[in-house]
Amino acid sequence: MSGDKKPPVLAQVAPRYLAGGGDPRWVTAPLQKAFHWQPSRVPLSPVVRLTRRDRQAELLLSPDPDDHWWTLHYTGSSTEKAWTMRFGARTPAEIVAAATDALTTGPADSTAEPMQVLEQTGWKRSVVDHQITSPDGFVTVSRHPLGALHIEVTAHDGPWASEPTARPAWRAYFSDHTPPHLAAAVLAGMVSTEPLLRDEKAMVPFLRYSVRIDRERVPAHQAEYALWDRVDRLAAHRTGTPLPPQPPSGSLPRRTR
Template sequence: MSVHETIEQALVAPSYLAGGGDPGWVTVPLHRACDWSYGHDPLMPRVILTSPDQQATLRIDPDPDEPWWTVRHARCGDRPAWSATFDARTPVEIIAALTDALTAPTPPAPGLEPYDLLRQAGWHTVGEGLISPGRIAAIEHYGGEDGPWFADARLDQDEGGLIWRAYLSNTTPPHLIAAFAQALADPTPVRRPVGRVPAPAREHTLTRTVHLPVGDVAFALEQRVAALSARRKDATSNTHPPRSPRVPPPRRTR
């Protein structure tokens, strides 16, 4: 591979219209940087990853009539069980925002509420929820504090206009909801192979084609894995500071 070689890529904004992307953006870091284990059944077209403590699972099940992505966490002490589901065309960057927050060594300090994050990005109130500036993506905390969260991207209100839908249970930890909302609000374009942006959404995106070095594209996932591995290593070193060197006792003299 020559250092001068380039590859054509599409930079797509808003990210929630970019299409699903490569599932490895989520699954590979969970396995390699966070030690989630997986079972392998070559006769079943699905992926199941399990956290080291056996409390959380991520499942990808390509059922055309059900959400493809499911994240579940079991009850832990006084914290209730929770779940989140995402349709096939939910951008992997948005799902990764939730799984990255889930696997963070320590939860972040409380920040802005999800609705406040989105309002700062130009989303505005419609009914009980918020809608994006282009009126394509929407989110609603159904029923208030005790209700689940629903989000979707759609070109019209007919079922055929739906691009993707997400559901987060009412017991989903607040910092995970915030991470999901932050990803929805993020204006940073995401990369996709040219021609892989969903056709119905193309006229509603700002897409430009660029030529990037092959290495930048080929090693983007490796860099992501390395960054998450470093995050975990740094947290471990801060939790267990190095011991002071043992000083031998003074020698006795006559």
């Protein structure tokens, strides 16, 4: 019998908004390596702070279980209002990255109104007109007249209860004046049907009860390749340098934390 250990593998998890935090480098590596945001190093601290070169935008990753982990802030200018986006600890990094990608690469040619992104994929407006709920009932998105947006994600607390209780998974808040294309990008990342890759054993137990996990596992090392392929592609977008097309199967898998 061989003593060799099996290489680590990752599970494909859906829906993506219940997949858990993932690898924070999916957000931070492109900002620093592709777009040259400057890190502020605090010795012996887990806090990560990246600042855009014009100092008008900042990303803060502060691991505080009682508060938001991710904060993306724009200080405003003579023509633009200041705004802030905050995400809870278990927000998938890929969903946070949808916001930072939209900020760094600019709006698409045609940007949908944020709530329309949800309605176009079958999410329904609730009795309260400014709220939309996911088909599985786990997500509620509230939009306020001046543009502020709240996201609340829950999950069942376990399969053993006769009536499972909804347990908070994560929350997000976008302030007034958050650019609509950033909010739309986040919501599009939430409703995407592409599964996210996670270490199943490291997932918070109550999240595992509310997700679908594909039987096919993916080698973990491929996720590392996918991360740096992502960085290269965003750098190419910034400089206009063409890159070879991605494989027909879509993006390579991603690594989890």
